[in-house]
Amino acid sequence: MPETRETAPDPGPVLSVVVHGPNVQDHLTGLVESLAARPLPETEVIVAAVGDWARETAERHGPAFRVIPLPDGTGDAAARAAGAARARGRWLHFVHAKDGLPAGAPRLVAERAAELPGTVDVLLLDHVHSTWRASALPSRDGPLLARASGAGLALDDQPRLLRLAPLLGTRVLRAGFWRRHRELFATDDEPFAAYAALLLAGRVACLPHPAYEDRRLRPESLPPVTPEQRHALVDRYERLLGLTRDRPAAHAVLYDVMVRDCLRVFVRAGMPPATAREFFRRASLAALRRRPEDYRRPAGLEGIRRALLEEDAYTGYRALQAANRARRAVRTAVRSGRRQAGARLRDVEYRRALGRPVDPRLAVFSAYWDRGVACNPAAIAAKLAELAPHIHPVWVVSAGNAALLPPGTDHVVPGTGRYREVLARAAYLVNNVNFPNGVVKRPDAVHVQTHHGTPLKRMGLDQMPYPAAARGLDFRALLERVDKWDYSVSANSHTTRMWQRAYPSRYVSLDHGYPRNDVYYTAGAGEVRAVRERLGIPPGHRAVLYAPTHRDYEAGWTPRLDLAALADRLGEETILLVRAHYFYDGAVSPLTGLRRTGRIVDVSAYDPVEELCLAADVLVTDYSSIMFDYANLDRPIVIHADDWETYRTTRGVYFDLMAGAPGPVARTQEELTEILATEAWRDGAAAAARAAFRRRFCEYDDGRAAERVVRRVFLGQDEATLPPVLPLERRTPAPRPEEVV
Secondary structure, rough: OOOOOOOOOOOOOEEEEEEEHHHHHHHHHHHHHHHHHHHOOOOOEEEEEEOOHHHHHHHHHHHOOEEEEEOOOOOOHHHHHHHHHHHHOEEEEEEOOOOOOOOOHHHHHHHHOOHHHHHEEEEEEEEEEEEEOOEEEEOHHHHHHHHOOOEOOOHHHHHHHHHHHOOOHEEEEEHHHHHHHHHHHHOHHHHHHHHHHHHHEEEEEEEEEEEEEEOOOOOHHHOOOOOOHHHHHHHHHHHHOOOOOOOHHHHHHHHHHHHHHHHHHHOOOOOOOHHHHHHHHHHHHHHOOOOOOOOOOOOOHHHHHHHHHHHHOOHHHHHHHHHHHHHHHHHHHHHHHOOHHHOOOOOOOHHHHHHOOOOEEEEEOOOOOOOOOOHHHHHHHHHHHHHOOOEEEEEEEEOOOOHHOOOOOOEEOOOOOOHHHHHHEEEEEEOOOOOOOOOOOOOOOOOEOOOOOOEEEOOOOOOOOHHHHHHHHHOOHHHHHOOOOOOOOOOHHHHHHHHHHHHOOOOOOEOOOOOHHHHHHOOOEEEEEHHHOOOOOOOOOOOEEEEOOOOOOOOOOOOOHHHHHHHHHHHEEEEEEEEEOOOOOOOOOOOOOOOOOOOEEEEEOOOOHHHHHOOOOOEEEOOOHHHHHHHHHHOEEEOOOOOOOHHHHHOOOOOOOOOOOOOOHHHHHHHHHHHHHOOOHHHHHHHHHHHHHHHHHHOOOOOHHHHHHHHHHOOOHHHHHHOOOOOOOHHHOOOOOHHHO
């Protein structure tokens, strides 16, 4: 008989990377893309995905990952436990979905972990940190880790390691060690788990190379910290110090960390007086109760601070703070001077108006940098007149556009006395862009940001890596404006999610649909027929609306099509409605001289644009957000993308339009002409692409968006009582032009 050999059991991977948590501000996308780009044989990736967005992201970007879907609201501890339960690796690296891993980090960690002796429970990593302003900033942990490097260190011999940043992602845990102590690790308090890992470990090893990225979210984008959460900081250290009994070296270092952390939070957190007073009292008790026997306060100002804490001298500590602030204020005033008051609307009239009560019956509206009554604000104002006529709307309109307002429109011109009065006293401020920097956000006033499109191109902070798009933008000032928003209106979950990453702040997303798109479901045959007559489109003729977008890398607008040639090829029964982007208002139209036959109509100045969409049989655009709105009509859309690669590279995009277009794509004028001259613009393939696009991007638009916004914001109705969004298959768009002839 031939000799048989026993197959050795599979030892499993060295390392299990357990990614866990919700897709906060879309940071998970970059993380899983980086992991998918460099698969490693000794490493497995498990994604404990909290919520649908995290699950969709993980499944889309990493088919090799093991994805564990978890319901929205699952805490970090439960998500970590779910991922660890499925892990096969000998070591566990917990990576929060908001954080990142530098290039090559998993390989580096796996190689280091594989060579460690069995006595080591925790491998400590260096890290970098990132904010919205900067990426990959070095930590302060590197020198400490380098000095303590070794194959297996006892914490009691290196207690300074307790001064490392308390990030669980910088602690790689042996799987058996995790299982032995998983009950203690079962906490959403990540710093507690990070400290506990050090205190419980038999021995630790160090990797003094950045192998983790701590992404620090804007505090303004996170829920407000509750008094209970503030007080829990003291409780955390009390519990941890309980683990250092009979370990004087570790106890002394951890005590010092506790006192420093409590004083830092007390000084910087901006707690309400009652919360601050109770926090100080609890910290004082802990400082006395846990003080080491041979403890000596440091000299100088730090020693004074600690003495005041131990004595629970809250009033004395506040007096010390006030004196320090006064000295700093004098130095700052001498160094920097003051900004001009006019630039911040801080004139006498505005300050005086801010001192008067907010008028609960006053609402201020503006659109497109004070161009007039338009877009989502206009649709909201119209519904407001119907449902809440007791609230008086006032529009902010530039002097040049005031003459174009509908008769009877109450309005103010920027810079006037009444302009300052209404901005200061309005209970509601509604805009599809931002109000000027100097507008003060009063606590009892409501700011509604309606936006003016679904984002294909990068917006907000996402423009920072693209110089052409970021030119001239002050992102810090932008975020100050964003922080004034109470509500952000959204047409679909894609938009909601992209605004979270582009404009990270604490506003409430109103997933109600875009009010301006209501007309696409409420307009009837008469409205469609009347618009076409106003535009001079004869019955039975096809109207092609050509609406290209702005390009940051072009100084002006030149049509990317030979419109005269296109009109000639499409014949006498096709009318081209050509609309330039509103950024080019006032420029000499390049369409002059192309109106010889009446088959090319310049509609750049025609408002509202929604009427042009109602009149058109087909939309031709490139990357304009008009495609998302027009899709509500369920009419053909053709994409002309002759410079897609340039646009994507210079502006940045959120998804690949070429892979998910709402209809046929033309890369040249010849291809576009062929599509429009045949049935390709409206054949079965075009209809299927449009249906998929509508399911994704017409999610909340059903004809009642303005009503939902008015009821929620102005009438204060609960979300659950609003008219529900009608399913897509039950919606009836406005009739097509051929149906109203």
